Amino acid sequence: MQLQIKLVEITIADLPQIQVIDQACLGGFWSLEGYLQEIERPNSYLISVMSREKVILGFGCLWAILEEAHITMLAVRPEYQRQGLGKYVVWGLLEKAWSQGLEWATLEVRASNLAAIALYEKFGFTVIGKRPKYYEITQEDALVMWRKGLHYPEFKDSLQAWHQEIREVITLRGWEIV
Numbered sequence: 001m002q003l004q005i006k007l008v009e010i011t012i013a014d015l016p017q018i019q020v021i022d023q024a025c026l027g028g029f030w031s032l033e034g035y036l037q038e039i040e041r042p043n044s045y046l047i048s049v050m051s052r053e054k055v056i057l058g059f060g061c062l063w064a065i066l067e068e069a070h071i072t073m074l075a076v077r078p079e080y081q082r083q084g085l086g087k088y089v090v091w092g093l094l095e096k097a098w099s100q101g102l103e104w105a106t107l108e109v110r111a112s113n114l115a116a117i118a119l120y121e122k123f124g125f126t127v128i129g130k131r132p133k134y135y136e137i138t139q140e141d142a143l144v145m146w147r148k149g150l151h152y153p154e155f156k157d158s159l160q161a162w163h164q165e166i167r168e169v170i171t172l173r174g175w176e177i178v
């Protein structure tokens with residue numbers, strides 16, 4: 001299918017789709033109430049990759065806390081995974097953090113989530129710590145990942161280079177970033 005996609009901020013109208021993706025990918029990480037709070041919270045940025053037909057393919061969330069960008073959510077529709085869209089969402093979050101003048105990005109990820117860890121490493125995140133039994137239900141450890149230097153001049157160049165790579169991968173699929 002020929003897809004035209006773009007990064008957009010999530011609105012209330014998008015929440016039914018967001019909840020479907022959250023349920024499929026994370027088993028319902030946030031409730032509808034939780035998402036509504038995120039939309040209203042001034043320092044929270046919820047973005048999605050959306051097709052021209054307004055189908056949301058993936059999304060992520062970032063909290064801006066002083067100089068820190070805390071990535072709190074990332075998910076791609078299962079049937080669209082492994083096609084570069086996760087990278088595009090993380091790129092969008094980092095671009096937002098950079099445009100807000102934030103200095104570093106951080107996140108927690110399940111120690112077993114090798115796919116997400118590999119994805120974040122592609123953007124220069126490194127593991128800086130562990131929170132034992134961070135996830136209540138499974139008692140699994142969280143790894144804390146960190147990416148410094150968002151305010152360094154070279155970060156803008158990295159953003160441009162990553163965007164080019166993402167565009168190439170998406171173009172190879174016959175899709176288009178608009």
Ligand SMILES: CC(C)(COP(=O)(O)OP(=O)(O)OC[C@H]1O[C@@H](n2cnc3c(N)ncnc32)[C@H](O)[C@@H]1OP(=O)(O)O)[C@@H](O)C(=O)NCCC(=O)NCCS
Binds near residue numbers: 025076118
């Ligand atoms: C993590 C997630 C968002 C990745 O999305 P995606 O669209 O599949 O990611 P991309 O196609 O952009 O892949 C980017 C990189 O991530 C890594 N990756 C993604 N899926 C992977 C997998 N199943 N196994 C190993 N590495 C994987 C690879 O390094 C990949 O780069 P490559 O394609 O050049 O090898 C997606 O798997 C997902 O929604 N998972 C469930 C929710 C989740 O775990 N969220 C993260 C919470 S911290």
